[in-house]
Amino acid sequence: MIPVSSLSARLLISVSLLLVFFFGMTIVVLNSAFREAGEEAQQDILDGQLMALIAAAEPNVDGDLEMPPELSEPRFGNLGSGLYGALTDDSNFSVWTSRSALGTYVPYGEQPSPGQRTFSRIELKDGTPLMALSLHVQWELASGDLKPYTFSVAQSLDSFNAQLAGFRRQLFTWFGAVALIMLFSISMVMRGLLKPLRQIESEISDVEGGNRQSLSDDFPDELSSVARNMNLLIGSERGRAERYRNTLDNLAHSLKTPLAAIRAVLTEQRSSEVTEKIEAQIERMNDIVRYQLKIPAARSKKFGVIALPVKKELKKLVDGLHKVYKDKNPSIDVDLADGIVFRGESGDFLELAGNLLDNACKCCEAAVKLTIAPLSVGKGLGGMRIIVEDDGPGIPEEARAPLLERGMRLDESAPGQGIGLAVVTDIAASYGGTVTISDSTLGGAKISVTVNPD
Amino acid sequence: MRLLVIEDDETVRESLCRQLAAAGFGIEQAADGKEGLYFGREYPIDLAIVDLGLPEMSGLEVIRELRAKGKAYPILILTARDRWEDKVDGLDAGADDYVVKPFHYEEVSARVNALLRRSGGWATSILSAGPVSLDTTRQELKVNDAEVELTSYEYRIIEHLMMRAGEVISKSDLTDRLYDQDFERDSNVIEVFIGRLRKKIDPDNTIKPIETLRGRGYRFALERNQTE
Numbered sequence: 001m002i003p004v005s006s007l008s009a010r011l012l013i014s015v016s017l018l019l020v021f022f023f024g025m026t027i028v029v030l031n032s033a034f035r036e037a038g039e040e041a042q043q044d045i046l047d048g049q050l051m052a053l054i055a056a057a058e059p060n061v062d063g064d065l066e067m068p069p070e071l072s073e074p075r076f077g078n079l080g081s082g083l084y085g086a087l088t089d090d091s092n093f094s095v096w097t098s099r100s101a102l103g104t105y106v107p108y109g110e111q112p113s114p115g116q117r118t119f120s121r122i123e124l125k126d127g128t129p130l131m132a133l134s135l136h137v138q139w140e141l142a143s144g145d146l147k148p149y150t151f152s153v154a155q156s157l158d159s160f161n162a163q164l165a166g167f168r169r170q171l172f173t174w175f176g177a178v179a180l181i182m183l184f185s186i187s188m189v190m191r192g193l194l195k196p197l198r199q200i201e202s203e204i205s206d207v208e209g210g211n212r213q214s215l216s217d218d219f220p221d222e223l224s225s226v227a228r229n230m231n232l233l234i235g236s237e238r239g240r241a242e243r244y245r246n247t248l249d250n251l252a253h254s255l256k257t258p259l260a261a262i263r264a265v266l267t268e269q270r271s272s273e274v275t276e277k278i279e280a281q282i283e284r285m286n287d288i289v290r291y292q293l294k295i296p297a298a299r300s301k302k303f304g305v306i307a308l309p310v311k312k313e314l315k316k317l318v319d320g321l322h323k324v325y326k327d328k329n330p331s332i333d334v335d336l337a338d339g340i341v342f343r344g345e346s347g348d349f350l351e352l353a354g355n356l357l358d359n360a361c362k363c364c365e366a367a368v369k370l371t372i373a374p375l376s377v378g379k380g381l382g383g384m385r386i387i388v389e390d391d392g393p394g395i396p397e398e399a400r401a402p403l404l405e406r407g408m409r410l411d412e413s414a415p416g417q418g419i420g421l422a423v424v425t426d427i428a429a430s431y432g433g434t435v436t437i438s439d440s441t442l443g444g445a446k447i448s449v450t451v452n453p454d
Numbered sequence: 455m456r457l458l459v460i461e462d463d464e465t466v467r468e469s470l471c472r473q474l475a476a477a478g479f480g481i482e483q484a485a486d487g488k489e490g491l492y493f494g495r496e497y498p499i500d501l502a503i504v505d506l507g508l509p510e511m512s513g514l515e516v517i518r519e520l521r522a523k524g525k526a527y528p529i530l531i532l533t534a535r536d537r538w539e540d541k542v543d544g545l546d547a548g549a550d551d552y553v554v555k556p557f558h559y560e561e562v563s564a565r566v567n568a569l570l571r572r573s574g575g576w577a578t579s580i581l582s583a584g585p586v587s588l589d590t591t592r593q594e595l596k597v598n599d600a601e602v603e604l605t606s607y608e609y610r611i612i613e614h615l616m617m618r619a620g621e622v623i624s625k626s627d628l629t630d631r632l633y634d635q636d637f638e639r640d641s642n643v644i645e646v647f648i649g650r651l652r653k654k655i656d657p658d659n660t661i662k663p664i665e666t667l668r669g670r671g672y673r674f675a676l677e678r679n680q681t682e
Contacts, residue, residue: 249535253507256534257463260556264469267559286556290536317538320545324552326572347539354538 082156108152210307307341356388363392383452389440456480460490487511521548528569574617584676624671
């Protein structure tokens with residue numbers, strides 16, 4: 001069987017097949033029953049006509065049988081009436097044929113053996129189907145002799161066939177109509193029955209897309225446990241990412257305070273080779289901790305996401321940067337697509353935007369521009385492009401590639417080199433995106449980051 | 455200038471306070487959030503350095519509380535958590551700048567000086583008014599481009615007056631900022647310092663940089679020079 005993915009399509013196809021089978025059988029049975037009953041009625045009629053013929057036959061003076069010129073059944077006398085009669089003697093010589101058969105050869109079929117009657121289906125030359133009945137009789141003459149005769153009648157089946165065809169047509173019409181109504185009602189019922197399934201499906205995709213935190217709890221009994229378990233799963237996925245983040249955060253915090261203490265003690269010492277070496281190690285440890293803390297946690301791509309309206313987050317960030325860079329007081333021009341959301345962790349978005357804007361504020365002369373627009377190709381996961389430009393000195397071509405290398409090579413990086421762009425590259429990569437550096441029309445660097453491209 | 459340092463790690467706090475004190479700041483210190491909030495509310499403070507991860511009461515809460523109580527002095531955050539999320543939260547709560555641990559002392563002192571200068575309405579680290587200019591990073595005073603030698607107490611007073619140039623500074627305010635709380639306070643000392651400063655800056659009594667407002671205090675009277 002061809003695999004069909006939709007439950008309702010499967011049900012409709014199965015029901016249609018069953019309906020075709022059962023209704024087909026019913027039509028066949030009803031049709032043949034009707035036909036048999038019809039044919040029996042035809043035979044009875046023919047029998048009656050034959051009896052009337054026999055009753056009308058009279059022997060003449062020569063002792064031969066003769067038919068009266070007018071019969072009680074007028075159709076025998078009307079040309080082409082569809083009812084034919086004939087009388088033949090023993091030598092198959094036609095004694096009488098009805099006037100209705102004038103100019104038409106009616107083959108009455110097989111001659112019956114003496115005392116027998118035969119029904120047969122015959123056809124006229126023009127193709128008209130007939131049913132014929134012949135009876136072989138021994139006519140007892142006045143003399144007491146027995147003389148054999150065969151009486152035959154035949155009747156056209158045209159009207160019967162027309163009746164049968166009409167009946168069949170009605171059968172098909174009614175059963176067809178009933179089948180359609182049944183399929184329609186079944187699909188209606190299915191819609192109702194499958195509604196919760198569709199609802200759970202759309203809610204799950206909402207959760208995936210970050211538009212919803214969990215599944216609702218108003219599902220029918222059969223689905224409520226599924227929804228409950230799904231919610232537990234979503235919750236534990238989210239909790240896991242959060243726990244991981246908190247553990248890392250606490251670890252970083254508890255490592256950095258002692259580092260700060262060591263450095264504090266060191267600063268008050270007379271500078272020597274030893275203090276410089278320790279200082280370098282502090283810087284290196286600090287970089288490791290910072291980097292590991294900032295790159296995104298192993299998050300669940302399916303259920304960890306929340307649709308974060310970036311406008312509010314950005315306002316806080318830009319206000320904060322205005323405070324920090326109050327002396328330079330750069331203009332931070334924010335161009336935001338309406339209602340744009342970031343599908344992911346809010347921390348990751350702030351880390352991306354924060355590092356990019358912070359770098360730009362550091363490098364710029366007076367102007368920083370941030371543009372956030374949806375990726376036109378990005379559907380579903382809500383891809384976006386974050387572009388940060390400044391009017392600073394820019395980044396020379398040959399310096400670009402090393403800045404964008406993924407993963408900070410800790411043993412190679414010089415202390416204090418800064419981990420901003422490495423962090424941005426890693427976060428973008430964890431959202432399937434990339435970072436590119438080019439020249440801005442403002443005169444400085446233009447850094448373009450994509451996240452969640454499809 | 456009086457600074458409040460709220461930091462729970464003893465080594466970090468004491469080292470920072472020692473170095474700031476050596477640079478001429480008066481220091482209050484607190485080891486937890488509640489104590490810090492008390493100092494921040496009750497003492498005359500020019501700037502607070504607040505660690506975010508504090509016992510008793512988090513640094514964020516301390517900052518919010520201080521701002522809610524109308525305290526407008528600059529606040530510098532010390533934080534071990536340098537995700538932007540944490541920085542933005544701190545700045546949003548009312549802090550003005552942050553320094554990430556483990557920090558270099560020079561970084562803290564540079565930020566402190568910048569914040570103090572800014573809170574006095576100065577855009578650059580060189581406060582310049584008429585012929586007088588004070589380089590707050592080098593702690594140098596020049597009059598008509600000639601350097602004037604100052605003692606550390608004299609420097610603290612002229613810095614405080616110039617930072618708030620145009621404002622009236624009460625004698626008790628100057629005393630508060632001049633001494634750590636344990637010192638014996640003698641208001642005459644201020645008058646002596648002011649007299650010495652006047653002589654050093656304006657030996658001919660022509661510029662008249664410091665005004666005395668009887669019963670109210672002192673004011674640095676020269677117009678600030680517009681930068682740029």
